[in-house]
Amino acid sequence: MATTRTATTNWNGPLIGGAGKVELESSGLGSYDVTWPSRAEEPNGRTSPEELIAAAHSSCYSMAFSAGLAKAGTPPETVEVQAAVTFQPGEGITGIVLKVRARIPGISEEDFRAAAETAKENCPVSKALKAVPISLESAELLS
Template identity: 40%
Template sequence: MAQIKRRASAAWHGSGKDGTGSLTTQSATLKDTPYSYLARFGDGKGTNPEELIAAAHAGCFSMATAFQLSGAGHPPESLNCDATLSMDQVEGGFKISAVHLVLKAKVPGLDNAKFQELAQTAKANCPVSKVLNAEITLEATLVA
């Protein structure tokens, strides 16, 4: 497969704390979407980089899990994943220290041991997991 490239851009105006910015993605799913200090470090309106990384990780992991399950002959009926990203203040700034994935999966005819194995493989091999320099934990549950 050829190399895939995706683009996004950010525009920022003003100081770090009082300024505002906007994000636009190649697909235009995000188009001039606001982000700010308050959206990042408080409850301000708009998005922030960490929220977008959490969404990207949940989406990437869910798709990777679907491929793992389907490849093992057990296509999922549904996968629902929440990603909680933790960012800690460290010397010199901030660091994304961890992402906790919580997966609830409906997969007919699959036993829990095989499900756990396939979910762990998906976690390890999802491209977003590979790019993050953070502890990534997974809580995976098969639901009826």
């Protein structure tokens, strides 16, 4: 079954000096302020499209990684994923770096790294973002 999720942003004013508010409509989790400075400089309590992409990517990757591990017979106890999305004004999003740490009983380091790479290539958000270089900077198997 296909699902659709929605968010709406209302923006007021020009890019520089203007401001917006993004509302997560599907979940009803709230509204978040967005501004150009929160995107190109410091967040100062506001979010950016890149932070929202990082949230989507880290959660999607976590799910894909966990699913692949379970399918291989080595379900994880814990998985922690950080996605860092780099935005360069004038160029756009120039890269995404994933870092994963996990506790997975009974898995070899080799199988862990292979599962981490497979999740990076196959999570739906990674597939949607193929125009951007995505790297798996670190994969740490916790004991």
